[in-house]
Amino acid sequence: MQELAATSVRAIPRTVWALGLVSLFMDLSSELVHSLLPVFLVGTLGVSVLTVGLIEGVAEATALIVKVFSGALSDFIGRRKGLLLLGYGLAALTKPLFPLAASADTVFTARILDRVGKGIRGAPRDALVADVATAEIRGACFGLRQSLDTVGAFLGPILAILLMLWFAGEITWVLWFAVIPAAVAVGLLLFGVSEPSQEGSGQQFRSPINPRSLRQFSRAYWWVVGIGAVFTLARFSEAFLVLRALQSGFSATWVPLVMVVMAAFYMLSAYPVGKWSDRVSRTALLGAGLLLLIVADLVLAYADSSAMALLGVALWGLHMGFSQGILASLVADTTPADLKGTAFGLFNLASGLALLLASVIAGWLWQEFGAAVTFYAGAGFSVVALLLLLTRRRLIET
Numbered sequence: 001m002q003e004l005a006a007t008s009v010r011a012i013p014r015t016v017w018a019l020g021l022v023s024l025f026m027d028l029s030s031e032l033v034h035s036l037l038p039v040f041l042v043g044t045l046g047v048s049v050l051t052v053g054l055i056e057g058v059a060e061a062t063a064l065i066v067k068v069f070s071g072a073l074s075d076f077i078g079r080r081k082g083l084l085l086l087g088y089g090l091a092a093l094t095k096p097l098f099p100l101a102a103s104a105d106t107v108f109t110a111r112i113l114d115r116v117g118k119g120i121r122g123a124p125r126d127a128l129v130a131d132v133a134t135a136e137i138r139g140a141c142f143g144l145r146q147s148l149d150t151v152g153a154f155l156g157p158i159l160a161i162l163l164m165l166w167f168a169g170e171i172t173w174v175l176w177f178a179v180i181p182a183a184v185a186v187g188l189l190l191f192g193v194s195e196p197s198q199e200g201s202g203q204q205f206r207s208p209i210n211p212r213s214l215r216q217f218s219r220a221y222w223w224v225v226g227i228g229a230v231f232t233l234a235r236f237s238e239a240f241l242v243l244r245a246l247q248s249g250f251s252a253t254w255v256p257l258v259m260v261v262m263a264a265f266y267m268l269s270a271y272p273v274g275k276w277s278d279r280v281s282r283t284a285l286l287g288a289g290l291l292l293l294i295v296a297d298l299v300l301a302y303a304d305s306s307a308m309a310l311l312g313v314a315l316w317g318l319h320m321g322f323s324q325g326i327l328a329s330l331v332a333d334t335t336p337a338d339l340k341g342t343a344f345g346l347f348n349l350a351s352g353l354a355l356l357l358a359s360v361i362a363g364w365l366w367q368e369f370g371a372a373v374t375f376y377a378g379a380g381f382s383v384v385a386l387l388l389l390l391t392r393r394r395l396i397e398t
Helices: 002-011 014-034 037-044 049-077 081-094 104-132 135-166 171-176 179-192 211-215 219-234 239-247 257-277 282-302 306-321 324-333 337-369 371-391 393-397
Strands: none
Touching: 014 081, 014 104, 014 135, 014 171, 014 179, 014 257, 037 049, 037 104, 037 171, 037 239, 049 081, 049 104, 049 239, 049 337, 081 104, 081 179, 104 135, 104 324, 104 337, 135 171, 135 257, 135 306, 135 324, 219 282, 219 324, 219 337, 219 371, 219 393, 239 257, 239 306, 239 337, 239 371, 257 282, 257 306, 257 324, 282 306, 282 324, 282 371, 282 393, 306 324, 324 337, 337 371, 371 393
């Protein structure tokens, strides 16, 4: 078994490893910021929880919506790396705006630009993984990239805690340190990532949202898109996890521990689950991820202590490991080879609209009815997604 695992890891292309390291450093930078941003907005700038939901929803939805066009563009030009450099470079340039912010408007602008960068790079990056990964190790490749990405999400909040202790809770000083790993990520991408030449490059550009393009995708693909969108309605912004931790007794200095715990369980599960999905049913593993999210939401709804809040966060991270790489693999499994970028873009368009709606709903429910109702609603959406998955499992797997 150990020999098989080692062989599988060695078989993963160098490009996947390099993309994973780029994601690691950028996520380290982003999560250093994001683990403190809800506290900065509510505690320092004095904005409401509904406003936090709007900022997070619009920002994350922007990233996912932009992916639809960057994915199609990468299919058209037959090259992915240029779009990756543009996306990661824009995200790196936004990092100084956070410590310079004196109002929620500046934070909102920085988040939008940062997420535009994420949107530009997201679909071409996933398509590049699909380009270099053979079908036999596709789940492992997506899982590995996701795991390395999550190493950064794990280290970023830890660094935030250490810096908060060092600077005695001065969030502005801590946010400046996010600039360094972002710059490292761009450097690694520039010199460490190569891509194969694409057949069909130079074909006429087609908008991804047109009848001709849409008809080329199978019913199985569209069900993956639909289930992913409902799944996203259940998985609103992680800013609400941070705010729940504050309610349960965490101080501003230690609240990034929430993101550390979530990222740790995500990181430890993403690659093994992705590799496992190459040998067993991907939809069964996705169903397990939905069950984990339901339990996580219920625990967080009932959480009345820091320990219970952390248990809910741990389950939330575990559900991410059982779902994000699996969904990406299902998109790759159900789409034509020459339309991978467009396929990921359309998938993320639907997820982006769902995430915008989810974060606004979560912010409104929190403000009007309290935190518990917010997480009950998340559990309800998860049940709907699970029922859809169970009814269409055979279609997706054929």
